Amino acid sequence: MRRIYILGLVISLLAPHSSLLEAQTVSDIIAKTPTYASCNYHVYPDSITTVLTPAPAGKKPFYISHYGRHGSRYISNRAGYETPYVMMQHADSLDELTTVGQQVLHEMNSIMHDTENRWGELTGTGKRQLENIGQRMVRNFPEVLCPGAHVKCVSTIVPRCIESMGSIAMKMLQECPTLHITMEASKRNQWYMNYQDRQLRRGYMTPEAKKAYDAYTKPRMGNSRLMEMIFKNPDIVKEFVDEEFFNYYLMKMALFQFNISYNRNPRLIKLFNTDEFYRMWQIDNALWYIQHGASTLNGGRQPYSQRYLLRQLIADADSCIRLDRPGAQLRFGHETVLLPLVCLIGVNGFDLSTSNLDDLEAKGWWCSDVFPMGSNLQFIFYRSSPKDQDVLFKVLLNEKEATLPLPTECAPYYHWNDFRQYCLNKLNDYK
Known part of the structure; x- marks a missing residue:
């Protein structure tokens, strides 16, 4: 016994973590x-x-x-999406978005519209x-x-x-x-x-x-590859686009959509x-x-x-x-x-x-x-x-x-x- x-x-x-076991x-x-x-x-x-x-x-x-x-x-509040969204809008106003960047902004507009006043x-x-x-x-x-x-x-x-x-x-x-x-x-x-x-x-x-x-x-x-994909002149937009923040929050925005019935397969994740x-x-x-x-x-x-x-x-x-x-x-x-x-x-x-x-x-x-x-x-x-x-x-x-x-x-x-x-x-x- x-x-x-x-x-x-x-x-x-000693039983390993379930993920480690696999x-x-x-x-x-x-x-x-x-x-x-x-x-x-x-x-x-x-x-x-x-x-x-x-x-x-x-x-x-x-x-x-x-x-x-x-x-x-x-998402709990607008601020979680606001960070990359405002940066993108600013870049768009200066005609600094590539074709991919314009598509991304269009997708972000749709997401912002869908989530408005539904925070949390x-x-x-x-x-x-x-x-x-x-x-x-x-x-x-x-x-x-x-x-x-x-x-x-x-x-x-x-x-x-x-x-x-x-x-x-x-x-x-x-x-x-x-x-x-x-x-x-x-x-x-x-x-x-x-x-x-x-x-x-x-x-x-x-x-x-x-x-x-x-x-x-x-x-x-940071993510220099993403910056070059979205902005025409990454070195110029760095004056108002924080690469680390932009990369982090755009990635979160892309992944968060899987929690929402709308657009369960968002195009944004293809950026990463x-x-x-x-x-x-x-x-x-x-x-x-x-x-x-x-x-x-x-x-x-x-x-x-x-x-x-x-x-x-x-x-x-x-x-x-x-x-x-x-x-x-x-x-x-x-x-x-x-x-x-x-x-x-x-x-x-x-x-x-x-x-x-x-x-x-x-x-x-x-x-x-x-x-x-x-x-x-x-x-x-x-x-x-x-x-x-x-x-x-x-x-x-x-x-x-x-x-x-x-x-x-x-x-x-x-x-x-x-x-x-x-x-x-x-x-x-x-x-």
Whole structure:
């Protein structure tokens, strides 16, 4: 028995990142799926085909705890598109656009018209993402989401999150019409649903972090090839076109359109090649790590911004475990909550702590795996009966089984009491 336990422990702690397991590089993924390069603008997959590992003998699912990001949305505000758009308009007024540049400006005009006054709104694509997630949840765990089961949904007060909550709830009811679903969006839940620690946020870019980030990003910035393609005289337009900003924001504009039902195959992405998208991903991935990961460049404390949410998740689970039929608790929020929560818990090795930004890619700290539009973290709880004291659970990151930094003899399942104590110890040590 001890040999089996040790084998399970080794598998649990050393199990590689899912993408690494498939021996894919980030560049490989971007070549097949360009939106991966856009990090938090990445699009949730239309279908999930991962096979879930059967539960240990006698254990059945009885409770689901969840935190998910809203589905695909329009860009949050006009400023995200304004940067390259104004530069292009200025160049056009001076007759400095090539034929390709004129085509690009025409496409940008169409995009600006389509998105005007829809900033931050959930798109049709986003609604379908949540509907599909809800459908799969009911079909994957019918023992939990069964007739008469209670499902409590809580959202932040942001409209796209509320609509995401409604989309998943409506689909669940279509799958199982007798579910008892309640929905709530209130400021009184913001303290844990969308807590943004101002002190941690202000202090993330320390002098040491800025020095490392600047050194890492400098050779990856800019795109002279793009400038020559769009502008007749790149040297002249550089007086009012910042090459680095223009390249970065035009690339984001191109990729973001895949979140919008309009023009799902935008012509703008043809302006860029895989290497250019890849370099942008590296730049963004490093920044997300410094902002929300356990980087020693700023003290490794950024994931603790979600300490209140983690305590609430534990308290809710403890309460629900005492019930005969607890059902599910679904929470709907934002990527700036989900990413640090994943880092704080240590899902799939995202608790990586390093000062070397080159370590991120090599060790699988790939933020695009965590928080595409519609991303979610699900805790699925198992037991043999309401009297069973050895409650097991597994974590699904974007509906795929994930690892935790804990010993277990039954991976991907973990003992709830072990995880609970691990998290509480970690939270109690934070000052």
